Each structure stands twice: as structure tokens, then as C-alpha cells.
Amino acid sequence: MEMPIDFVIVTVLLMNLMMLSSSRIRTCIQIAAVQGILVGFMPVIIDIHSILPGIIIISFFSIILKGMIFPGLLFRALREANIRKEVEPLGGYPLSLLMGVLMFALSFWLTSRLEYAQPLISYLAAPVSFATFFTGALIIVSRMKAITQVIGYLVLENGIFLFGAVFLGAQSFLVELAILLDIFVAVFVMGIAIFHISREFDHIDTHKLSELKDLITKK
Numbered sequence: 001m002e003m004p005i006d007f008v009i010v011t012v013l014l015m016n017l018m019m020l021s022s023s024r025i026r027t028c029i030q031i032a033a034v035q036g037i038l039v040g041f042m043p044v045i046i047d048i049h050s051i052l053p054g055i056i057i058i059s060f061f062s063i064i065l066k067g068m069i070f071p072g073l074l075f076r077a078l079r080e081a082n083i084r085k086e087v088e089p090l091g092g093y094p095l096s097l098l099m100g101v102l103m104f105a106l107s108f109w110l111t112s113r114l115e116y117a118q119p120l121i122s123y124l125a126a127p128v129s130f131a132t133f134f135t136g137a138l139i140i141v142s143r144m145k146a147i148t149q150v151i152g153y154l155v156l157e158n159g160i161f162l163f164g165a166v167f168l169g170a171q172s173f174l175v176e177l178a179i180l181l182d183i184f185v186a187v188f189v190m191g192i193a194i195f196h197i198s199r200e201f202d203h204i205d206t207h208k209l210s211e212l213k214d215l216i217t218k219k
Contacts (some may be wrong), residue, residue: 005045009124012162013104016135019098019155023061025148029074032154035132036066039158042165046121062161068092070154077147084109089142096142103134133159 015035019028034194040062096153107130120126136156140149 005042005122006124008042009122009128009162012038012132012158013124013139016132016155017097017100019139019151020096020135023093023143025078025145025151026075027187028148028151029071029078031157033071035158036070036154037063039162040066042162046165061085068159074147074150077150085094091142096138099138100131100135103138104128104131107131107134118180121122121166126163128167129159129163130161131159132156135159154176 012035015031022028022031040059042059044059073084091099098175104127107127110130114126136152136154136159139152139155143149144153198215
């Protein structure tokens with residue numbers, strides 16, 4: 001089963017780079033949704049010969065939430081806010097893509113320094129998990145639109161979930177469910193916030209909202 005696992009892991013990595021180089025928010029949501037579905041299938045793929053009820057439950061909730069519910073909430077917020085493209089990230093898209101590649105190289109170095117209690121299912125699993133986590137953090141920091149930053153949170157959670165799936169025997173399903181619940185609340189709340197912000201203002205650029213806060217504070 002190493003080949004299907006490696007295929008899914010490499011696909012997750014390529015999706016990270018696609019999101020870093022894309023300016024269309026709708027496309028980023030779609031990519032994050034597909035990535036969430038692939039990551040949700042990982043526990044099943046890893047333990048295909050002895051699928052436990054707990055594995056099926058965590059995969060089901062993950063796929064439904066990250067592949068359907070979260071994207072649906074984001075698409076609705078996107079329609080309400082009436083936006084199509086992301087403002088160019090800090091440093092531009094080429095730098096953002098370069099940072100993604102460098103973070104993958106850093107992830108390889110970090111995981112090579114770790115000692116594992118059991119053999120890994122794939123030598124790419126841990127580095128891509130770290131790279132996906134870093135990609136989500138980079139999207140949160142470098143993108144200006146609030147809705148794109150929410151996508152960053154989803155990508156970050158995908159990295160956490162993938163890392164948990166790699167070490168499935170050493171972690172609890174309840175931890176993953178708790179993380180999913182937290183992300184669900186965050187996406188739901190951010191969707192409501194984006195709707196109200198877009199209704200009151202002409203934009204949802206976070207740096208402009210920070211400037212507005214500074215002006216109010218000075219007054």
C-alpha cells in the first residue's frame with residue numbers, strides 16, 4: 001500500500017504549492033476541500049487491512065467537515081462578501097511559492113532530526129505533514145483577505161491531521177475530533193464575522209481594518 005499512500009501525500013504537497021500561487025479565492029477553497037478529503041481518507045488507506053470502527057468514524061467526520069461543510073460555509077461567505085480575488089500577498093506570489101518550497105526543505109531537515117518509535121509508512125509522510133502545517137501558517141500571515149486566512153487555518157489543520165494519521169497508533173481519535181470541532185467553530189464564527197464586516201465596509205482586507213483601528217485609537 002506504499003504507492004497509494006505516497007501518491008496521496010505528494011498530491012497534498014502539490015496542492016499546498018497550488019494554493020500559494022493562486023490569486024482566486026474560490027480556487028483556493030476548492031483545493032483546500034479536495035486536500036481535506038484526501039487527508040481524511042489517510043487513516044483508512046494506512047490501515048486498509050484491519051479497518052476499525054474508530055478509524056471509519058474519524059475519516060467520515062473529517063471528510064464531511066473539511067470536504068463539504070467548511071467549503072460550503074466559505075463559499076457562502078464569499079458570495080455575501082462579493083469578492084473574487086485575493087490581494088497580492090506580502091512579497092508577491094513568486095516569493096510565496098519560493099517560501100513554500102523552502103518550507104518543504106526545512107520540513108525534511110526537521111523530520112530527519114526526529115527519532116521514531118516505530119517504522120514510518122512513508123518517508124514523505126512526516127515532511128509533508130510539517131510542510132502543510134507551515135503552508136497554512138504562511139497563508140494566515142501573508143494573505144490580506146480574512147476569508148483566505150480562514151483557508152489557511154483549514155490547511156494548517158490538514159497538516160495536523162495528516163501527522164496524526166501517520167502516527168495513528170500513538171494518538172487518540174478524541175484529539176482529532178476535538179481539533180475538528182475547534183476548526184468548525186472557528187470557520188463558522190469567521191464566516192459570520194466576514195458577512196457582517198462586508199455589509200458594513202467595502203472590503204474585508206485585514207490590514208485596512210487594522211488601519212481603521214489605529215485611527216479610532218488615535219481619536
